[in-house]
Amino acid sequence: MTSTQEAAKLEELFGSFRAEWLREDIYRLFNEPQYFSYLAAPKSCVLVGGRGSGKTTALKCMSYEGQHALGKFNNARPEFIGFYFKLNTNTVRSFSGSDQSIEEWNRLFGHFFNLMVCEEILNYLLWYETTFDAAMQKAPLNLGRMATSLGLKSCDSLEVLAAEIDSARLDLELYINNFSRARPTISPMQTPITVFLDELRLVKGHAATVYYIILDEYENLLDHQQRSINTLIKHSGENYFFKVGVRELGWRARSTLNPQETLISPADYERIHIEEQLQESFPQFASEVCAARLRAADLEQYGPPIDVKILLPGLTTKQESQRLGVAARVSEFRAQLTSSAMDVRIALLDDHEIFVFLMLANGDYQAARLSLHSFAQREKEQVLRYENYSYAALFAIGGKGRALNKYFCGHDVLAKITHRNIRFYMQLLNACIREQILSERSIVEPIDPELQTKAARDVALTYLRELEGVSSHGALLTKLVLGLGRIFQVMAANPFGARPECNQFEVEDLPRGGGREHESETDQLLIEAVMHMALVRRPGTKLSAEWDTRSWEYSLHPIFAPFFSYSHRQKRKMSITEAELISLTRRPKETIKQLLGNRSALADDKLPPQMSMFDEYFR
Amino acid sequence: MSTFASTKLKAPPRRSFNSRDDVPVLAHGVLIYGEREERSQVGPGWSQRFDADSVFEISETDSLEQASVIAFSSTPLQLRNRSSIEEWVNKFLGRPVYMDITGLSHHVWMPILRVLVEGGFQTLCIYSEPEKYAANPHPKPGEFYSLSERVRGFFPIPSFSRLPSRSDRSPVLVPLLGFEGVRFRHLVDKLEPNEHDIVPFIGVPGFEVDYPFHTYEGNSEILSTSRSWQRAEYVDAACPFAVYSALDALRGSQPRRLLQLAAIGTKPHALGAMLFALNDGNCEILHDHPIRKKNRTVGTGKCHLYDVSGFFGFGQ
Structure with missing residues (x-):
């Protein structure tokens, strides 16, 4: 392969980070x-995770x-059979x-x-028959019973039954487009699905098989539709289970059609939160996902398979501070150190320690000298001070106006800033490789921290722009991110004299009876922001209801974090009132100052x- | 009905005028219009071209399923009920109907136009271009114009709902692009189409000579990340029949796949998509129902007259 072909191949493998874009490569x-x-496992599950x-x-x-x-499909005796459905917004909103x-x-x-589920069960039967030459027609399927359950004419073959289902779908489509037509026969929810699955069990090897109805993008359902499907989930378990994929906070209605009945975990379903599940193992998982794609890129001419941990080297705090120019910041101080025992000891300290x-x-050499001396003697108070400010100080070394005042690099750091999101990780790796190719370096050579940082900023900016399109509230989310990002960026650039690494917030609960006119608007903004990953959240000190x-x-x-340049580590929090949060999206300049x-x-x-491209917004 | 390719027309049945007042109106013509755009308002000069009882303003509400015809009935039209629309439009049998789509939302004019076309009415559509669009006072990169407050989100256009079957699982998405890249981005985010299956239509020539550049600039990010710029088609921004023809050609290369036509650009493009959907059983119209900003456009530009029934070869 030429280097251009390699670049194109890698771009295809890492640029196609949406499952939908991968087709059969998925x-x-x-x-x-x-x-x-x-x-x-054979039970209903709700898989929660961001895009x-x-x-x-x-x-x-x-x-x-x-x-x-x-x-993994054992055609003689399938362990489970999953029927996958993506719930399309435009379709469900037709109802x-x-x-x-x-x-x-x-x-x-x-x-x-x-109709949708039964059509898919039929598709499975036809696929099974074709793929394994299983002479399905000889199976004792009661096609008449299956057709009747949907209100269709009796059929003598799977193909005819499939055509009848298609006709019924078209009848329903015509009806919801023109209610002056005669209402078609409407089948009772769930009954046909049970009948079809009962029949499927009669196929050889399928008696003990577990059936899964897989519903992706559950958040697209309207609330009353969620309640309908919740009812099915509540009463599933006899011969099939549901596997539901939903964004965090996208499962809005928890009751069934009976308002007194609610779905409860683990009695009715198992809740699997992807980010929580991958907490410890994400860096390894990300590395394996990327390794599979790098293998597919066919780069063996470069020797052993590329390891992303080697491809994306990180920096220690001290290495990073040197790159950021800490030596120049402390040179004058060092020049004034004498040959006294105390100063000799201080001189042996690292530039970054001296800088902190x-x-x-606050630039007082004598005060700094005393603290450094205590620190050199490993005095607990000074060691603690150093630990508190060591990372935060990196953001202040470069000074104002510098294009790059903090590096975001290394497999572990990049994995952390994705918040266990595999698509973000692949976007980052793709952007890093792109930067590497643009700088005319070999794609197997470790990628320079500066290029990694540039790539991380590009990915953040791309997502910031994408946010505007993620929902009808997208513009508000973008404004919220810009406002909060500016606050955290200003605080990060000026860490001394304040609490370092303060980049979280809690919404201050106003006293009851006080002006809560923003309550629902704030709730809506926070829910949208979490659902579309503008914000992430974690349980506070109080007992957290979802x-x-x-x-x-x-x-x-x-x-x-790399775009605004503040610490990605979750350390300290501030309080923001509901009114301030809303105001941040409307009057950013005044609210940022207030906060x-x-x-x-x-x-x-x-x-x-x-950030200069958003200058207008902050004016 | 015939397709554009098979009508053997030398030119699409459209005419353009410097002003709406120059549009010739046939005897006993009926005018249907809405006033959601300043330029679509009907002054005395224009309304006098029609008989006094032949001018119908449609008033929209927050509902996507209803609209009111002030001069017809106090009961709103049910846009998903053909009889409700027919009860009104059947009064125009034998008369030419001029439907000015300039000041009507897609969810209103599309179902009514469907009934007119399928009912065999002589139907002509009118569209007035704005003289110019209002510039965005706080533009972000690629955003020059300030057109929509927000979008209501994707809801089917009444009478154009589609219930997908399994064979629709690999559709071709055809976004009919305008200036607002955020709408294209929202579309891709909601649908997550396969990146190889996006064929964007860009209005070239545009209403103005520089407009295609603004379309590219506004949509550049998502055109780039989805790599769909490679498959862009250039289609006259003011010609619905050119859209029809381009879709017809696309259908030729994709005979069995669902075409998802996203009307997020010009109204003439949306009209072309709708006419194609009438004639093609395997496509779906997508629309995000924007809430338009006030004073989003300034003045009135050229006015276009589209002979819809002539295009389909009836109602002459």
Whole structure:
């Protein structure tokens, strides 16, 4: 391969990070995540994860086509058979509107759901017959019973039954487009699915098989539709289970059609939160996913397989501070050190250690000298001070206006800023490789930290722009990220004299009876922000109910940290009132100053070069 | 009905005028219009070209399923009920109907136009270009114009809902692009189409000579990340029949796949997509229902008259 071909191949492998964009490669490049065994167990599961967390890939790999492609489908005695469905917004919203009652919409939607699932079961039977030459027609399937359950004419073959289902779908489509037509026969929700699966069990080798109805993008369902399907989940378990893929906070309705009945975990389903499940193992998982793609890129001419941990080298704090120019920042101080025993000891300290205490002493050489001496003697108080400020100090070495004032590099750091999101990780690696190729270096050579940082900023900026399109509230989310990003960036650039690495917030609960006019708007903003990964959250000190937005602690998604240049580590938090949060999206300049409190003047500092394109927003 | 390719027309049945007042109106013509755009308002000069009882303003509400025809009935039209629309439009049998789509939302004019076309009415559509679009006072890169407050999200256009079957699992997405890249981005984010299956239509020539560049600039990010720029088709921004023809050609190369036509650009493009959907059983119209900003356009530019029934070879 020429270098251009290599670049194109890598771009294709790493640029196609959406499961939907990979087509059949999705199976070839699949790496089983740790939670897969839980997901494949015979019970209903709800797989929760943000976009790009790998939900679709995992769910598709559970389908019978996925299992077959992965070589795991035992045709003589299938362990489980998954029927995969992606719930399309435009389709499900066809079953809503003021021209019918909710009850009628639920009946029509239920019929559509029956048709969709039964069609897929038939497709499986036809596929099984074709793929394994299984002489399906000889199986004692009661086609008449199957057809009748959907209100269709009796059929004498699977093909005719499939055509009848297609006609019924078209009838329903015509009806919801023109309610002056005669209402077609509507099948009761669930009954046909049970009948079809009962019949499927009669196929040889299928008696003990477990059946999974896999519903991806559950958040697209309207609330009343979620309640309908919840009812099926509640009453599943006899001969099939549900596997649901949903974004965090996208499962809005938890009750069934009976308002008194709610789905409860683990009694009704197992909740699998991808980010929580991958907590410890994500760097390894990411490395394996990328290794599979690098193998597919056919780069063996370069020797042993490329290891992303080697491809993406990191920096220690001290190495990084040297690169950022700490030596120049402490040279004057060093020049004034004498030959006294105390100064000799201080002189042996690292430049970064000297810099931290120099800044903590606000440039007072004598005060710094005393602290450094205590630090050199490993005095606990000074060691603790150093540990608190050591990482935060990196952001202050370069000074204002410098294009690169902090590096974001290394496999572990890049894995952390993705917040366990595999799509972000592959985007980062893709961007790093692209930078490497642009700088005319070999794609197997370790990628320079500066190029990695540039790539991380590019990915963050791309996502910031994408945010505007993720929902009808996208513009608000972009404004929220820009506002919070500026606050954290200003605080990070000026860490001394304040609490270092303060990049989380909690929403201050206003006293009851006080002005809570922003309550629902704030809730909506926070829910949208978490659902679309503008923010990430973790349980606060109070007991956290999923929908109680005030009981959680929030931070910007760490993917934004390299762009705004603040610490990606979750360390300290500030309080923001509901009104301030909303105001941040409407009057950013004033609100940023308000939130910076006695350091508000810093908000007038020039924006860092990478943020200058948003200059208008902060004016 | 015939396709554009098979009508053997030397030129698409459209005419352009410097002003709406120059549009010739046939005797006993009926005018249907809405006033959601300043330039679509009907002054005395224009309304006098029609008989007094032949001018119908459609008033829209928040509902996507209803609209009111002020001069017809106090009961709103049910846009997903053909009889409800027919009850009104059947009064125009034998008369030419001029449907001015300039000031009507897609979810209103499309179902009504469908009934007119399928009912065999002599139907002509009118569209007035804006003289110019309002510039965005706080532009981000690639955003020059300030057109929409927000979008309501993807809801099917009444009478154009489609229930997919398994064979629709690898559709071809055809975004009919305008200036607002965020709408294209929202579309791709919601649908997550296969990147090889996006065929964007770009209005070339545009209403103005520089508009295609703004379309590219506004959509550059997502054209690039989805790599769909490689498959862009250039289609006259003011010609629905050119869209029809381009879709017809696309259908030739994709005979069995679902075509998802995303109307997120010009109204003439949306009209072309809708006409194609009437004639092709395997396509779906997608629309995100933007809430338009006030004063988003300034003045009135050229006015176009599209002979829809002539295109389909009836109603002459």
